[in-house]
Amino acid sequence: MSYKGDAHLAKLLKAAGETRPLDEIKSVLKGIIAAPEDIAAPGLWLSLFKTDKNAAEQLTALKNELAAEKPAPQQDKLAALRDEMKKRNIEGFYIPRADEFHGEYVPARSERLAWATGFTGSAGVAVVLKDKAGFFTDGRYTLAARKQVDKKDFDICSTSDDQDPTPTMSPVEWIEKNLQKGQTFGIDPWIMSANEVKAVKGAVDKAGGILVYVDSNPLDAAWKNRPEAPLSPAVPQPLEYAGKTSEDKREDLADALAAKGADALAIALPEEICWLLNVRGGDVPCTPFALSYAIAHKDGSVDWYIDQRKLTDETRQWIGADVRVHDIAAFENGLAALGKNGKTVWIDPNTAPVKAQNTVTDEGGKVVSERSPVQLMKALKNHVEIEGMAACHIRDGAALTRFLAAVSEHGAAAKYDEISAADLLQTFRAENDKFRGLSFDTISGAGGNGAIIHYHSTPATSQKLDAGPVYLVDSGGQYLDGTTDVTRAIAVSPPTDEMKENFTRVLKGHIQVAMAEFPAGTCGDKLDEKARAALKDVGLNYAHGTGHGVGSYLSVHEGPCGISDRSTTVPLQPGMILSNEPGYYKEGAYGIRIESLVVVVDTGRKDGAGRDLLAFKTLTMAPIDRNLIDAALLSADELKWLNDYHAEVQKNLLPLLEKKDPKAAAFLKKAAAPIRKPPPKAKKNPHFFL
Numbered sequence: 001m002s003y004k005g006d007a008h009l010a011k012l013l014k015a016a017g018e019t020r021p022l023d024e025i026k027s028v029l030k031g032i033i034a035a036p037e038d039i040a041a042p043g044l045w046l047s048l049f050k051t052d053k054n055a056a057e058q059l060t061a062l063k064n065e066l067a068a069e070k071p072a073p074q075q076d077k078l079a080a081l082r083d084e085m086k087k088r089n090i091e092g093f094y095i096p097r098a099d100e101f102h103g104e105y106v107p108a109r110s111e112r113l114a115w116a117t118g119f120t121g122s123a124g125v126a127v128v129l130k131d132k133a134g135f136f137t138d139g140r141y142t143l144a145a146r147k148q149v150d151k152k153d154f155d156i157c158s159t160s161d162d163q164d165p166t167p168t169m170s171p172v173e174w175i176e177k178n179l180q181k182g183q184t185f186g187i188d189p190w191i192m193s194a195n196e197v198k199a200v201k202g203a204v205d206k207a208g209g210i211l212v213y214v215d216s217n218p219l220d221a222a223w224k225n226r227p228e229a230p231l232s233p234a235v236p237q238p239l240e241y242a243g244k245t246s247e248d249k250r251e252d253l254a255d256a257l258a259a260k261g262a263d264a265l266a267i268a269l270p271e272e273i274c275w276l277l278n279v280r281g282g283d284v285p286c287t288p289f290a291l292s293y294a295i296a297h298k299d300g301s302v303d304w305y306i307d308q309r310k311l312t313d314e315t316r317q318w319i320g321a322d323v324r325v326h327d328i329a330a331f332e333n334g335l336a337a338l339g340k341n342g343k344t345v346w347i348d349p350n351t352a353p354v355k356a357q358n359t360v361t362d363e364g365g366k367v368v369s370e371r372s373p374v375q376l377m378k379a380l381k382n383h384v385e386i387e388g389m390a391a392c393h394i395r396d397g398a399a400l401t402r403f404l405a406a407v408s409e410h411g412a413a414a415k416y417d418e419i420s421a422a423d424l425l426q427t428f429r430a431e432n433d434k435f436r437g438l439s440f441d442t443i444s445g446a447g448g449n450g451a452i453i454h455y456h457s458t459p460a461t462s463q464k465l466d467a468g469p470v471y472l473v474d475s476g477g478q479y480l481d482g483t484t485d486v487t488r489a490i491a492v493s494p495p496t497d498e499m500k501e502n503f504t505r506v507l508k509g510h511i512q513v514a515m516a517e518f519p520a521g522t523c524g525d526k527l528d529e530k531a532r533a534a535l536k537d538v539g540l541n542y543a544h545g546t547g548h549g550v551g552s553y554l555s556v557h558e559g560p561c562g563i564s565d566r567s568t569t570v571p572l573q574p575g576m577i578l579s580n581e582p583g584y585y586k587e588g589a590y591g592i593r594i595e596s597l598v599v600v601v602d603t604g605r606k607d608g609a610g611r612d613l614l615a616f617k618t619l620t621m622a623p624i625d626r627n628l629i630d631a632a633l634l635s636a637d638e639l640k641w642l643n644d645y646h647a648e649v650q651k652n653l654l655p656l657l658e659k660k661d662p663k664a665a666a667f668l669k670k671a672a673a674p675i676r677k678p679p680p681k682a683k684k685n686p687h688f689f690l
C-alpha cells in the first residue's frame with residue numbers, strides 16, 4: 001500500500017487515540033528503522049503506537065518510504081575524522097568495537113569501527129594518529145581483517161600469536177611505538193571501561209603523550225548521515241521462561257550489595273538489566289536486548305534509564321512500582337547524585353564506561369571496582385531455564401538435521417552456495433515453536449572460507465558448498481525458552497585422509513570435554529587442556545577459546561565462565577551453560593569445528609578429597625558427520641560416548657522429524673547409526689617372502 005500523505009496519517013492516528021505530533025511519530029519510525037528487523041514478529045514495532053487497522057497500514061507505508069531513503073556514501077572518512085580530532089586538539093584517537101553499552105552486538109549508529117576501517121567482525125580496535133593508523137584483532141578475525149581493512153590506511157596487526165604474515169602486536173604496544181612525546185591522545189569515556197582506559201593510559205604515558213577524555217566523540221561528528229538510535233519494544237519475559245521473579249532476583253542482588261558494603265550497583269550491560277527485570281528487547285542484531293542503563297539499590301529498587309518510547313503500557317505495569325523509569329540521558333545525573341550523597345557504588349571495571357566511575361568519584365562518592373555480581377547470578381541457570389534450554393535444543397536440532405539432510409543429498413552441494421544454504425537453515429529454524437530469530441549471523445563456510453574462524457559470507461565471497469570437501473556451518477537460534485549455538489563440519493565430497501585425521505582429533509578433544517568429570521572449584525583452563533591434547537600430539541592447535549558462557553534467551557556469548565587458557569578465576573558450577581567447540585583450520589583449504597552446548601551438573605559423587613564431582617551434560621542434539629571420522633583413532637570410551645550421544649540424538653529428534661520431514665528422519669537414522677571400531681591392521685611379517 002502506498003503512503004497517502006501526512007495529513008491522512010495524522011487524521012487516522014488521531015482517530016485511533018495516538019496523541020503525539022507527526023514529527024515525533026516520524027522520529028520514532030526512524031528509530032524503528034535503525035533497529036534490526038524482527039524476522040519472527042515483523043509487526044511487533046506497531047505496539048509502540050496506538051493504532052487501528054487503517055492507521056497501522058499507513059504507518060507501515062510511511063516506514064517503508066522512510067527506509068527506502070538512501071544517504072549518499074561518504075568519502076575520505078579518515079580525513080574527516082582527523083579534521084574533527086584537530087578541532088578537539090587531539091593528535092590520536094582510540095576506536096574500540098564496543099559502544100556505550102559494551103555488548104557484543106552494537107546498533108548501526110555505533111558501528112564506529114566498521115565505519116572507519118571497513119572491518120565487520122565483533123572484536124577489534126583501531127588507533128588513528130595524525131599521520132598513520134593501526135588496526136588490531138585476534139586470531140578469529142585475522143584472515144577477515146586482511147580482506148576488509150585497507151593496508152594503505154592501517155597497519156594490520158593480530159593480538160594472537162602465529163598469524164603470519166600478519167604481525168603480532170597489541171594496540172597498546174603500537175601506541176607506545178608510534179605516539180610521539182607530548183602528543184595528546186583522546187578517548188571517549190562513554191565507550192571505554194575503566195580497565196581499558198588503564199591499559200591505554202599506561203601506553204600513552206610510556207610514549208610520553210597526554211591522555212584526554214573527549215567531551216564529544218570526533219568520529220560521531222565526522223560521520224555524515226549517522227543512523228538514529230534504535231527503537232524496538234521492550235517486552236516482558238514471562239515467568240514460565242524466566243523461572244524466577246524480578247523481585248526475587250533484586251532481593252538476591254540487594255543481599256550481595258549489603259555483603260560488599262555497597263549502596264548501589266551501576267549496570268551498563270543491557271543483558272544484565274534484561275535478566276534482572278525479566279524483560280527483553282530488539283535494539284541490536286541477534287540478541288534480545290533493550291539498550292539501557294540501570295542503578296540497582298540495596299533496598300531492592302531500581303532506577304531504569306531507557307528511551308521511554310520503547311515502553312508499552314504492558315511493560316510499565318510488568319516492571320512494577322519499585323522500578324522507577326527515567327530518560328536514558330539522566331543516567332549521569334543519577335550517578336552524580338549518589339556521589340554527592342557520599343554513597344558507595346559498585347561499578348564493574350570491565351563492562352561499565354569509565355565515565356560512570358569518574359562521575360561518582362568526582363562528586364565525592366566511593367566505588368567498589370569489581371565484576372558485577374549479576375554476571376554470576378545470571379550464569380547459574382535455574383531449573384526452568386535449564387529445562388527450556390534442553391527443550392529448545394531439541395527443536396533447534398531437528399531444524400539443523402533437516403538442513404544437514406538437505407545439503408547432503410546427491411548434487412545438493414553444487415546446488416547451494418554459502419548464502420542460500422544459510423537462508424535454508426534459517427527457514428527451517430523459523431518454522432519452530434517459540435522462534436525469535438538468530439542468535440548470531442550464521443557462519444557458512446565452504447572450502448577455504450571455512451578456515452576463516454568467524455567468516456561472514458557476502459555475495460562477493462560466497463562459494464558453492466562443493467568448493468572443497470569440507471563445509472562448515474556455525475549457527476544458532478533465539479527462542480523464548482533459550483538460546484542455541486552449534487557448529488557442524490560435513491563432508492560434501494570424499495575427504496582426504498588428512499582431513500579425516502584432523503577432524504577426528506578435533507572430535508577427540510570435543511569428547512574429552514564432554515566426558516570430563518572434575519571437582520568443584522575447577523576452572524575452565526583445565527578443560528581447555530583436554531580439548532587441545534589430541535591436536536597438540538601432532539603439533540596442531542586452534543586460535544580461539546574452547547568454550548564460552550551462553551545466556552537463556554539472551555546473549556549467545558556471556559560471562560563470567562568460559563573454557564580457555566584464560567579461564568582461571570571463575571570455577572565452573574552446576575547450572576552454568578557453556579559451549580564445547582574445539583577446531584582446526586587450514587588456511588585456504590578447510591575448517592573444522594565441532595560445537596555443542598553443555599550444562600554443568602552435579603554427579604552426586606565426591607572425589608577422594610571430599611569435593612563434589614561435577615560433569616557436563618550435552619544439550620545440543622545434532623549428528624556428527626561419520627564420513628569425516630577415522631574410528632581407528634578413537635578410544636573405546638570415546639567411541640562409546642559418540643554412539644551413546646547419537647542414540648540420544650535419535651531418541652529426541654526422530655519423533656519430530658518423522659512427522660515433519662520423513663526424508664530427514666531417514667537421513668538421521670543413517671547418520672546416527674552406531675559406529676564400530678575397525679579391526680587393527682595386520683602387521684606384515686618381515687620374514688615372509690613370496
